[in-house]
Amino acid sequence: MVRSLWTAATGMIAQQVNVDTIANNLANVNTVGYKTETNEFKSLLYQTLQTRTTTANAEHKPIGAQVGLGVRNASITSQFTNGALLESENATSFAIQGKGFFAVRGNDGQTYYTRNGEFNFNLNAGGGLALSNSDGLPVLNTNGQPIVLNGDYVANRVTVDASGQVCYPDDQNNPQPIEGMIIGMTQFQNPKGLAKEGDSLYSVTVASGQPMNEATNANLEKSVIRQGYLEGSNVQVADEMVNLIVAQRAYELNSKAITTTDSMMDTANNLKR
DSSP, rough: OOHHHHHHHHHHHHHHHHHHHHHHHHHTTTTTTTEEEEEEEEEEOEEEEEOBOTTTSSOOOOOEEEEEEEEEEEEEEEEEOOOEEOOOOOOTTTTESSSEEEEETTTTTEEEEOOBBBBBEOOTTTEEEEETTTTTTTBBBTSSBBEETTSSOOOOEEOOOOOOOOEEOOOTTEEEEEEEBBBBEESSSOOSSEEEEEEEEEEETTTTOOOOOOTTTTSSSEEEEEEEEEEOOOOOHHHHHHHHHHHHHHHHHHHHHHHHHHHHHHHHGGOOO
């Protein structure tokens, strides 16, 4: 009977993590480039009460008797479906249609990846314009180098086409590509294996596989960049509210199992009286 106490306790712990995950999804419903996360569960060990034995007639019983010992959280998986395109007044706002990621260089010199295209041009020490994210981390081009324009360019006249090519108007106001200035797009064999670093950034892991450059890999379906738009969160509020209700009910049922077990143990103890 005590087994049910621990089993129900594991259920309450697992559902608490589930509620935490749902709460994080709802908290990031307006976060640019955020990908909704789902909690996955797996059963714990099983205790064998009776093995597959034979009957009195020496016939094999088809099944034995095993009782489960609870549940635990197996993984929290990000769902990399595209979010809705949100119009932005910022000319350096970019949304990705496809499987690609922007690449930025962190303060530690490592490369990180993001779907958040809320960028800006910052003045660097040499007076040039460096395309950076909201935290000032430089955005990388297809060669893995920061996108830096010299001081002759005016930020609000810079445009980017669907392939990520940075352009600047000529004397006839026709956009002309700037050599070597193409926003890099990176894909992964298993994006769900990326490690979440916070600030909408991801880092490479063994599970994600090595980054694949769209500019050099002809086998990849090229992503499309939309200037003047941002990719909204793919969190579905209605689905999350339903998931929250289901998690709450599961938590209540596990707590009910604990109180029921406690009541049964109290009844057994009172048999001596």
